[in-house]
Amino acid sequence: MLSLGVLEYKQLDKPTPKAGEVLVKIKSIGVCGTDIHAYGGNQPFFEYPRVLGHELSGVVEEVGSGVAIEKGKAVYVIPYISCGNCVACRNDKGNCCTNIEVLGVHRDGGMCEYISIPEKYVVQTDGLSFNDLAVVECFSIGAHAVRRADIKADDTVLVMGSGPIGIGAIQFSKMSGAKVLVSDVAKEKLDFCRDNYAVDGLVDALGDVTQQLSELTNGDFPTVIIDCTGNVKAMESAVTNLAHGGKIVYVSVVKANITFSDPEFHKRETTLLGSRNATREDFENVVNGLKNGTLKSEGFITHSSKFSSMVESFKNWTQPGSGVIKAVIEMDNA
Ligand SMILES: [Zn+2]
């Protein structure tokens, strides 16, 4: 249970699945930027206290009436609880439902032993480890952003920020056949991307980004910029570092206003897209990618902790210089 800056254990009753619900015994939990931001008070959609955890895998422990999924099956969770009635839901965009409740953000999540949720958010999947299943959500966010931008093989994509979401965006951009550049302030993260994901160019975000991009693209600039930094300056710079006719996708959320020059925006005929969460299709694309090896999870999970020691581990992971790319919490009995 998280209060601002304080994560502590709390004993709660084991939930009983209602009709249509699945009781999931959690096996592995991915720790995400959202969790870290919530811990520090920088998450805009957050109230305390809260059980964190939206990147979840486990096994079906029990089911309520009318549920088809069987006990004992390995599952991952789609953590975006949507209302089914609003304008977004009616248009098949439950990922940006007006009443969305994200597990571990708007309602209690799965950083706990058991969670009971409606069957449509629980997806049975064989052939992947629980840790892989726990990072499906994280990769899905990048997959969704790439799908929003409709990236083609002749695009040059700049992914700003090489955290877990950025790495998902890099991998899906590469799958589209595009040339992929990545920018970050941390040199070791850039090196990690070069060594693991065959990116085509590295951009030092502390240097002259415009000049580096010009050199890497023969003066054309990236035709797609995907922001995974949630940094105001980086987000604003996208407008002037974009190719004419290009697209910007803002994935990361920042608790601030962002501004840019309208002539710069207009002269490029910029397409500006927001990308929120992911849809079931993105989750399925990620699972397929992990199964057929086009998507790499190897090396991505840099840190792990048992549930029994997670409070201390979590504190360490939030420290600058911790070197965490992706951390997972494994249940002690997993
Ligand atoms: Zn996440």
Ligand SMILES: [Zn+2]
């Ligand atoms: Zn809705």
